[in-house]
Amino acid sequence: QVQLVESGGGVVQPGGSLRLSCAASGFTFSSYGMHWVRQAPGKGLEWVAFIRYDGSNKYYADSVKGRFTISRDNSKNTLYLQMNSLRAEDTAVYYCAKESYIAAAGRGAFDIWGQGTMVTVSS
Amino acid sequence: EIVLTQSPDFQSVTPKEKVTITCRASQSIGSSLHWYQQKPDQSPKLLIKYASQSISGVPSRFSGSGSGTDFTLTINSLEAEDAATYYCHQSSSLPLTFGGGTKVEIK
Numbered sequence: 001q002v003q004l005v006e007s008g009g010g011v012v013q014p015g016g017s018l019r020l021s022c023a024a025s026g027f028t029f030s031s032y033g034m035h036w037v038r039q040a041p042g043k044g045l046e047w048v049a050f051i052r053y054d055g056s057n058k059y060y061a062d063s064v065k066g067r068f069t070i071s072r073d074n075s076k077n078t079l080y081l082q083m084n085s086l087r088a089e090d091t092a093v094y095y096c097a098k099e100s101y102i103a104a105a106g107r108g109a110f111d112i113w114g115q116g117t118m119v120t121v122s123s
Numbered sequence: 124e125i126v127l128t129q130s131p132d133f134q135s136v137t138p139k140e141k142v143t144i145t146c147r148a149s150q151s152i153g154s155s156l157h158w159y160q161q162k163p164d165q166s167p168k169l170l171i172k173y174a175s176q177s178i179s180g181v182p183s184r185f186s187g188s189g190s191g192t193d194f195t196l197t198i199n200s201l202e203a204e205d206a207a208t209y210y211c212h213q214s215s216s217l218p219l220t221f222g223g224g225t226k227v228e229i230k
Contacts, residue, residue, distance in 0.1 A: 035219075045159075045167065045210055047219040059217050100172055107214045109157040109172035116166055 002026035002112050004096050009117030016086050016121070022079040022096030022114055030054070030074035033099040033106055036081050038092035039116075048094070049081065050106045059106060064090075086121045093118050125149050127211050129222035137230045142198040144225045146211035151191045155215035158187055158196045161224075162207045170209075171196065203229050 008020040022034070036048040049070040050059045058070050069082040079096050093116040099108035126149040136142050146156065154174040159167040169178050171187035174194055184199040198205055206229045211222040 044224045045161075045212070045221040047212075047221065050217075050219070061218050095166060100169070104214075106217060106219070107155065109169055109214065110159075110167070110212070111169050111172070111178070113166040113168070 002098075004098065004112055004114035006094065006096055006114040006117040009094065009119045011120045011122060012086055013123050014087060014121055017082070017084045018086065018119060020081040020083065020094055020096075020117055020119070022081075024077045024079065024098070027098070027112075029072075029077040031102045033104055033108065034070075034072065034079045035097045035099070035106075035110060036070060036079075037095045037097055037110070037113075038090075038119075039095070040089075040092040043092075046092075051079070052105060053103070057105075083119070086119075088121050091119060091121050124218055125152060125213050125216060125220055127213055127220055127222035129209075129211060129225050131225060132223065133226045133228070135228045135230050136201050138203055139200050142201050142205075142227060144196045144198075144209055144227075146189075146194045146196070146222050148192045148194075148213060148215075152213045152215035154190050155213055156187075156189065156194045157212045157214065158185075159210045159212065160205075160207045161210065167210065198227075201227075201229070205229070 051070045067085045071080045095116045096114045097110035098112040100111040158171040161167040175187045208224045
């Protein structure tokens with residue numbers, strides 16, 4: 001079945017780094033744009049970053065621009081989020097999400113979500 | 124940035140009642156508006172895409188309407204399993220944004 005499984009979350013000190021992974025299965029990963037969305041404890045959803053199906057374009061929320069990097073390895077069916085210079089306000093559950101149609105280029109709905117991985121930034 | 128304003132923030136509803144949630148965009152987004160349901164400790168689930176397009180496997184009591192700046196999610200004949208928080212999301216322009224959410228509680 002179509003599935004996304006995140007990993008890599010944990011507790012990190014302010015200023016530290018983490019790399020999240022999102023393993024995809026059950027669909028042609030290399031044909032779809034992918035997103036990261038986060039949710040702070042008790043709060044709503046916040047879009048973080050997008051990458052085109054071929055990795056040629058990447059877009060970020062202002063809140064993470066210059067600190068986070070989205071990437072993908074289509075040979076491994078895996079999406080990544082490298083998070084540097086982490087701040088307390090980055091504490092959240094991070095979800096990866098698939099776009100709803102091929103070549104949506106960031107304009108699609110999110111039809112498949114992972115279960116999320118928790119990132120806690122605290123000293 | 125396009126701001127999405129949902130109302131109400133919270134709604135307590137009796138089973139079989141009709142629920143209406145609105146989402147207003149700060150500028151026109153055409154039909155690039157999607158609705159999600161999130162139950163406690165679960166990931167969001169896509170309910171409606173492009174304002175009114177149904178999603179396979181989603182009960183028919185869920186429907187969406189609207190275009191431009193004003194959108195509505197309707198739940199006809201609410202069931203106990205519909206207790207959740209509902210979010211709208213616009214994909215018209217970057218940065219992508221979400222509404223603040225509407226929590227639906229079952230009385």
